[in-house]
Amino acid sequence: MADHWAAQGHDRPVFSFASSAALARQIESSSAADLYISADHTWTDFLITQGRIDDAGIRTIARNQLVLAANTDAGLADRTGPETTLGATLKAGRIVVGNPDTVPLGRYTRDALDRQGLWQAIEGSIVPAASAQQAVRLVSRGETPLGIIYLSDTVGNQHVATLHRIETTEPIEYLALRLPASAHPDADRFLDLLTSERAAEIFQKHGFTAP
Structure with a gap:
């Protein structure tokens, strides 16, 4: 996305990557x-209640899916077939998931597994991650054999193999908005780019789906 924006003659955007919670707390602190x-x-609702943003400008830019992934060196992909249930695979070892109290990935995971009656059964095997990025790193490095991560984080990642897709209780949506304190002349135009057909093509290339 940054490459496309810069190719149009704009200054390259500066991104700050962290969990949705961490970024919301930074915004809360001005x-x-x-x-x-x-x-x-x-976390958008949190910022609304704190008076930091207005919900009128929130846009949905992409969607994602949850997957149970395994480190490719763990050998689990070879032992998992179409007949293997999600519940059976979850018993194969420690599982990194996002912290459900602070990380959207973790909340989606807990809600999805709780609906299937699987959350309590694996609580003793869970390794909580402080962000979705940390969850991906841990399973990619083999520090845990399994991880519940976003489908988009498996694209181009040769260190993980998708074993199961996990249905969520609600759509996994990415929301974008301009902050009221922003005075950047290109902020609205970049937000428009994020909801454009070109952006949808870029998102889909990286494992996301259109909203």
């Missing part, structure tokens, strides 16, 4: 930023 992208509604 961190200087022009746009905010959240992986769920929880």
